[in-house]
Amino acid sequence: MLHAGSRARINSPAPSPKASGARTTRGPASLTVIANRLPVHRVSTASGHRWESSAGGLVTAMAPVLRKVKGAWVGWAGGTTKIRPFHHEGVSIRPVGVNREEVEKFYNGMSNRTLWPLYHDAIRTPDFQRSWWEKYVEVNQRFAKAAAKASPRGSLAWVHDYHLQLVPQMLREMRPDLRIGFFLHIPFPPEELFEWLPWRSQILRGLLGADVVGFQTYKAAQNFSRLCRSLTEADGTDTDLHYAGRRIRCGSFPISIDFDWFDRRAKHPQTRAKALELRAKLGARRKVMLSVDRLDYTKGVLRRLQAYEELLEQGYVHAEDSVFVQIATPSRETVSDYAALRDEVEQAVGRINGRFSQPGRVAVQYFRRNLTRDDLIAYYVAADVMLVTPLRDGMNLVAKEYIACRPDNDGVLVLSEFAGAAHELTRALLVNPRDQTSFVETIRAALRMPTDAARMRMAFLRARVKRHDVFNWSEEFLAALRHGRHEPRPRSSHAHA
Ligand code: ADQ
Numbered sequence: 001m002l003h004a005g006s007r008a009r010i011n012s013p014a015p016s017p018k019a020s021g022a023r024t025t026r027g028p029a030s031l032t033v034i035a036n037r038l039p040v041h042r043v044s045t046a047s048g049h050r051w052e053s054s055a056g057g058l059v060t061a062m063a064p065v066l067r068k069v070k071g072a073w074v075g076w077a078g079g080t081t082k083i084r085p086f087h088h089e090g091v092s093i094r095p096v097g098v099n100r101e102e103v104e105k106f107y108n109g110m111s112n113r114t115l116w117p118l119y120h121d122a123i124r125t126p127d128f129q130r131s132w133w134e135k136y137v138e139v140n141q142r143f144a145k146a147a148a149k150a151s152p153r154g155s156l157a158w159v160h161d162y163h164l165q166l167v168p169q170m171l172r173e174m175r176p177d178l179r180i181g182f183f184l185h186i187p188f189p190p191e192e193l194f195e196w197l198p199w200r201s202q203i204l205r206g207l208l209g210a211d212v213v214g215f216q217t218y219k220a221a222q223n224f225s226r227l228c229r230s231l232t233e234a235d236g237t238d239t240d241l242h243y244a245g246r247r248i249r250c251g252s253f254p255i256s257i258d259f260d261w262f263d264r265r266a267k268h269p270q271t272r273a274k275a276l277e278l279r280a281k282l283g284a285r286r287k288v289m290l291s292v293d294r295l296d297y298t299k300g301v302l303r304r305l306q307a308y309e310e311l312l313e314q315g316y317v318h319a320e321d322s323v324f325v326q327i328a329t330p331s332r333e334t335v336s337d338y339a340a341l342r343d344e345v346e347q348a349v350g351r352i353n354g355r356f357s358q359p360g361r362v363a364v365q366y367f368r369r370n371l372t373r374d375d376l377i378a379y380y381v382a383a384d385v386m387l388v389t390p391l392r393d394g395m396n397l398v399a400k401e402y403i404a405c406r407p408d409n410d411g412v413l414v415l416s417e418f419a420g421a422a423h424e425l426t427r428a429l430l431v432n433p434r435d436q437t438s439f440v441e442t443i444r445a446a447l448r449m450p451t452d453a454a455r456m457r458m459a460f461l462r463a464r465v466k467r468h469d470v471f472n473w474s475e476e477f478l479a480a481l482r483h484g485r486h487e488p489r490p491r492s493s494h495a496h497a
Helices: 057-069 100-119 130-150 167-174 200-208 218-231 259-267 269-282 301-313 336-356 373-382 397-404 436-448 451-467 470-483 491-495
Strands: 031-037 040-045 048-053 072-076 086-088 091-095 156-160 179-183 212-215 240-243 246-252 287-294 322-329 364-368 385-388 412-416 429-431
Touching: 031 057, 031 130, 048 086, 057 072, 057 091, 057 470, 072 130, 091 130, 100 130, 130 167, 156 167, 156 470, 167 179, 167 200, 179 470, 200 218, 212 218, 212 470, 218 240, 218 246, 259 269, 259 373, 259 397, 259 451, 269 373, 287 301, 287 373, 287 397, 287 436, 301 322, 301 336, 301 436, 322 336, 322 373, 336 364, 373 397, 385 397, 385 436, 397 412, 397 451, 412 436, 412 451, 429 436
Parallel strands: 031 072, 031 156, 072 091, 156 179, 179 212, 212 246, 287 322, 287 385, 322 364, 385 412, 412 429
Antiparallel strands: 040 048, 086 091, 240 246
């Protein structure tokens, strides 16, 4: 998903050869992507500004397909100034205007204070405000209108994420000739949580406007289908619903990364040199543990720090022989829960360092900033153990990026059971981050894992992510959308990573 600002400053990865090669040649006749954010961001220059491609999985996956079919991308540019449609690298960019009040109510309010926490196990209590909902409806209507205008007759429209759940139905009413797909990047909650939503049936009906509704996991698809059967007139099975005289396919389409691109960058001599330099700075003989997250309460940063503090407290690790590097991207800082989280994290880092750091040996290295792709990859290459331990996450691409950056099959991934990625990456060390005792034990096991065992696990993980990369993901979704067919993978088929 493209969060405002979350990836705007990182370098765009140059697409791997697959992106422009044979695997994307079977493109659709024409495609419109509808996502909250545009795939470009504005960069100021001496003579004004220019548009640059944003980084991130969705842009990497969709840009080559869109270029090929001369498709369009409907989205918000991030500010409140009016921007005219333009072309960028062969893609028609169709900006949707969002004014200040709408940013507050549609984006910060309904999207990020109602839907985001509700869909993430209500880790923070969601707030329900009618005025936010009204703006959500209005802005969704605007996106639908822009998509209707941008889409040629009989073409495909692919709507993304929780900000735009009403768009499929709205677009269908305006343009019944389109085939409409929807993909949710975040979890879809179980019935007992979703039912809190005052606008629950409107949201379900909005999604049922699509021909294909895709989720990160089979469980999420199942939650959706069950809710549709109990709260709307839809009937059918977990993967095949009938509603308003139409057939709607639901299924899991786990998103992935451009594996080859990360793999190549990780092997590059410059990256290797940068990683060595990092290791030398961190302490060449120290074990390096790494976490990379948006600073979001779903990512479990505090629990991870607590587990690390216990490791230090118990004397299982010492600042002389190990270091934990936490890289955190500032995110949604105008929302109060996020500002509070930042304070709590920074206090915890200060407390741990105050207790356990040694002269020249800081226990927790904390960086609250965006890194360039190359710097981020150097950290992935430098880290002995990667801790990806969200309390709930749709997928989590960081876990897959770390795997792609371990061409020598070394390194150990500790992964939360509550990340969508855990359904595929079963050879990681899986952990329940709320169970501090086993969390501490799992980190110890990761630090002490014999090299052969670690290599075997990593080889399996790499094979899985290489086989199922982001191009594979978009092809599968578009094939289902074009042909109305999707062979859902049973959970067990995700398990042979
Ligand atoms: P996010 O919640 O943003 O995405 P994630 O999947 O981990 O989470 O993606 C984060 C991306 O930002 C990664 O590509 C990572 O490399 C990058 N990033 C993080 N911190 C960074 C930093 N400090 N500097 C530079 N880059 C940084 C949502 C859902 C996820 C789902 C994705 C895609 O919440 O569950 O995997 O969409 O569907």
